[in-house]
Amino acid sequence: MRRTLLFLVAVMTTVPLFAQQSSARKPNVIIIMADDLDSRQLSCYGGKNIRTTHIDALASEGLKFNQIYTSEAMCVPTRASLFTGLYPVRHGSFQNHKPVYDTLKSVGHYLADLGYRVGLTGKDHVTKPKTVFPFEIIQGFEPNCVAPTDDYTLDGVKKFITRNDKPYCLFVMSINPHAPWTVGDTTEFDPDKLVLPENWVDTEVTRRQFVKYLAEVRRLDNQVGDIAKLLKETSQDKNTIVVFLGEQGAQFPGAKWNLWDAGQKSSMLIKWPGNVKPGTQTDALIQYEDITPTLINVADGQPIAGLDGKSFLPVLLGRSQTARQYAYGIHNNIPEGSPYPIRSIRDTRYKLIVNLTPDQDYYNRFMMNEKQKDRNSVWFSWTTQAATNSNAKRITERFVKRPAIEFYDTQTDPWEFNNLATDPAYQERIKLYQQKLQAWMKQQGDQGAALDITYAQKP
Numbered sequence: 505m506r507r508t509l510l511f512l513v514a515v516m517t518t519v520p521l522f523a524q525q526s527s528a529r530k531p532n533v534i535i536i537m538a539d540d541l542d543s544r545q546l547s548c549y550g551g552k553n554i555r556t557t558h559i560d561a562l563a564s565e566g567l568k569f570n571q572i573y574t575s576e577a578m579c580v581p582t583r584a585s586l587f588t589g590l591y592p593v594r595h596g597s598f599q600n601h602k603p604v605y606d607t608l609k610s611v612g613h614y615l616a617d618l619g620y621r622v623g624l625t626g627k628d629h630v631t632k633p634k635t636v637f638p639f640e641i642i643q644g645f646e647p648n649c650v651a652p653t654d655d656y657t658l659d660g661v662k663k664f665i666t667r668n669d670k671p672y673c674l675f676v677m678s679i680n681p682h683a684p685w686t687v688g689d690t691t692e693f694d695p696d697k698l699v700l701p702e703n704w705v706d707t708e709v710t711r712r713q714f715v716k717y718l719a720e721v722r723r724l725d726n727q728v729g730d731i732a733k734l735l736k737e738t739s740q741d742k743n744t745i746v747v748f749l750g751e752q753g754a755q756f757p758g759a760k761w762n763l764w765d766a767g768q769k770s771s772m773l774i775k776w777p778g779n780v781k782p783g784t785q786t787d788a789l790i791q792y793e794d795i796t797p798t799l800i801n802v803a804d805g806q807p808i809a810g811l812d813g814k815s816f817l818p819v820l821l822g823r824s825q826t827a828r829q830y831a832y833g834i835h836n837n838i839p840e841g842s843p844y845p846i847r848s849i850r851d852t853r854y855k856l857i858v859n860l861t862p863d864q865d866y867y868n869r870f871m872m873n874e875k876q877k878d879r880n881s882v883w884f885s886w887t888t889q890a891a892t893n894s895n896a897k898r899i900t901e902r903f904v905k906r907p908a909i910e911f912y913d914t915q916t917d918p919w920e921f922n923n924l925a926t927d928p929a930y931q932e933r934i935k936l937y938q939q940k941l942q943a944w945m946k947q948q949g950d951q952g953a954a955l956d957i958t959y960a961q962k963p
Contacts, residue, residue: 531743532671540753541751575768575834587637588796591834599836625644683755794815814828834848837867843953847945855910856910910925
């Protein structure tokens with residue numbers, strides 16, 4: 505009898521924790537996603553301008569990911585990658601607002617096949633066609649990211665998460681802090697005391713707009729707190745994985761719609777009581793394409809053949825410090841501006857950016873539109889200052905005119921100002937990264953500059 509007990513103890517200590525739970529009820533999942541969040545503003549990621557209390561609580565109660573990247577720094581491609589586990593060229597939404605291919609499956613299918621109810625509330629840009637995204641749409645959060653208000657109620661969410669004993673996966677898609685930055689209490693912030701990102705030009709207009717942006721970050725943080733409170737009130741908190749995602753960077757010059765880290769670098773916090781060690785962090789390299797494969801793994805499903813992403817469950821459970829070797833990036837500028845295709849590859853330190861049409865000027869209609877200077881006031885305040893300020897000139901010229909190759913040591917140069925492309929010490933590494941990037945593009949069916957054209961819209 506004693507030998508039998510010793511054998512059982514040995515088995516329980518060697519079998520992975522998740523496998524021990526396979527016979528128990530599968531965990532629920534709530535994914536709260538921001539909209540255009542500058543993740544460096546979060547206080548748990550070192551931000552100085554706002555104390556994001558509720559988001560920080562997730563970091564203290566779970567695992568913080570320091571190296572998560574979107575493959576395309578704009579809303580629709582990022583969300584399509586999140587849901588499908590595919591890179592943009594393969595899911596079809598490789599330009600903003602371009603629809604995915606209607607033959608695909610997504611997390612809505614994969615988790616439903618494993619016994620989950622899959623719902624979504626809030627921003628619904630990527631929920632069509634229904635055959636690809638079979639989410640149960642839950643009323644409560646504002647679906648339109650450019651709405652002048654962000655009023656929300658948790659009634660629908662509460663009904664969804666308490667409806668029955670079936671496990672659920674719910675995507676709570678906030679519209680904060682997406683422009684036009686019309687909600688939130690701006691009196692919390694003194695524009696003169698704000699610490700601006702180093703790749704910005706310091707102007708009065710910039711500081712005034714940044715105050716409005718941070719007010720919406722506060723709204724986002726409060727929403728995270730309300731969801732956490734609801735889970736506790738409904739006794740859902742013990743068996744629910746809570747994931748916070750930052751999406752891509754903010755709608756300020758040099759971030760969203762670019763492949764610099766200010767646009768591509770994101771945030772992810774995961775709380776999983778009893779499975780993820782609280783107050784931990786990882787430098788494992790992750791992309792949004794990896795999240796759906798991980799959810800499938802968490803739900804005890806088999807890997808789906810053909811996905812670009814891979815499960816990082818071993819990292820989540822503290823059994824590995826690494827996930828993928830490289831993260832890739834793609835940018836196609838139409839319809840947000842004139843053609844300006846960009847590709848990138850990086851590891852946890854070095855990053856190669858290839859501008860495929862460097863003879864052209866970069867232009868974005870939402871930030872640099874001469875006909876709408878009132879709505880593009882930040883950029884034009886920068887160019888005005890550039891006439892007399894050498895730092896402003898350096899920042900604005902860098903934004904418009906770009907070399908064919910950019911190569912950065914993001915560890916020593918996190919704002920990617922020091923281009924090492926011509927440095928002899930890095931030529932072998934640059935050549936290697938070029939080869940890896942070209943191989944990835946070929947595998948994806950990525951035609952490069954030929955991809956950044958205007959496509960006929962489906963009726």
